[in-house]
Amino acid sequence: MKLYYSPGACSLADHIAMHEADLTFERIRVDLKSKETETGEQFNRINPKSYVPTLEMDDGQRLTENIAILSWVAQRKPALAPNSEPGSLRLLEMLAFISTEIHKQFSRVFKPTSDAEATAAREKLGQRFQLIATMFKGEYLFGSEASVADAYLFTMLLWAKKVGIEVPEKLRNFAELMRARPAVQLAMKHEGLD
Ligand SMILES: N[C@@H](CCC(=O)N[C@@H](CS)C(=O)NCC(=O)O)C(=O)O
Numbered sequence: 498m499k500l501y502y503s504p505g506a507c508s509l510a511d512h513i514a515m516h517e518a519d520l521t522f523e524r525i526r527v528d529l530k531s532k533e534t535e536t537g538e539q540f541n542r543i544n545p546k547s548y549v550p551t552l553e554m555d556d557g558q559r560l561t562e563n564i565a566i567l568s569w570v571a572q573r574k575p576a577l578a579p580n581s582e583p584g585s586l587r588l589l590e591m592l593a594f595i596s597t598e599i600h601k602q603f604s605r606v607f608k609p610t611s612d613a614e615a616t617a618a619r620e621k622l623g624q625r626f627q628l629i630a631t632m633f634k635g636e637y638l639f640g641s642e643a644s645v646a647d648a649y650l651f652t653m654l655l656w657a658k659k660v661g662i663e664v665p666e667k668l669r670n671f672a673e674l675m676r677a678r679p680a681v682q683l684a685m686k687h688e689g690l691d
Pocket of ligand 1: 506507508529547548549550561562563564596
């Protein structure tokens with residue numbers, strides 16, 4: 498199994514989740530500017546969408562999209578999904594919120610078409626982080642155990658820190674808790690992140 502990733506990109510969430518699930522996999526770094534892999538392949542040929550993450554299964558099938566890959570990882574290790582009813586839908590709901598309402602909003606911060614757009618996106622992100630902080634059922638999003646959605650949120654919090662977006666104390670504490678997890682430390686080490 499191969500995970501195509503770029504250091505510090507959203508694929509870090511999948512990388513962390515795969516370690517949390519104790520999966521054995523190869524990591525292939527992708528240069529998102531040149532669209533070349535570290536093995537010298539044209540990434541567009543591997544994933545015509547041309548973005549990470551991309552997961553290649555041992556039978557050659559490829560899975561793309563954070564929501565799908567993280568859901569797949571949670572199916573491999575059900576402890577990484579909430580166990581209260583309806584667990585899989587609550588997970589999907591959370592992954593969709595993080596993906597469409599937080600992750601995608603960062604594009605407008607990283608590559609704004611105007612200063613006004615960047616300001617509006619930062620404001621929106623601040624509100625969304627405030628909101629997600631109220632959704633926690635415990636130390637982690639779904640209670641006392643980490644889920645694949647926590648790996649995704651942690652990655653978004655690294656981005657927030659990088660661009661100086663203030664987040665509530667609950668999220669700062671959560672990020673520290675995540676950072677102490679062996680799976681997170683391993684993934685960050687592999688990606689050359691602090
Ligand atoms: N909808 C995709 C978006 C993935 C995405 O935005 N990937 C970024 C890195 S965080 C990327 O590879 N961007 C390169 C590009 O779009 O050219 C998902 O959620 O998996």
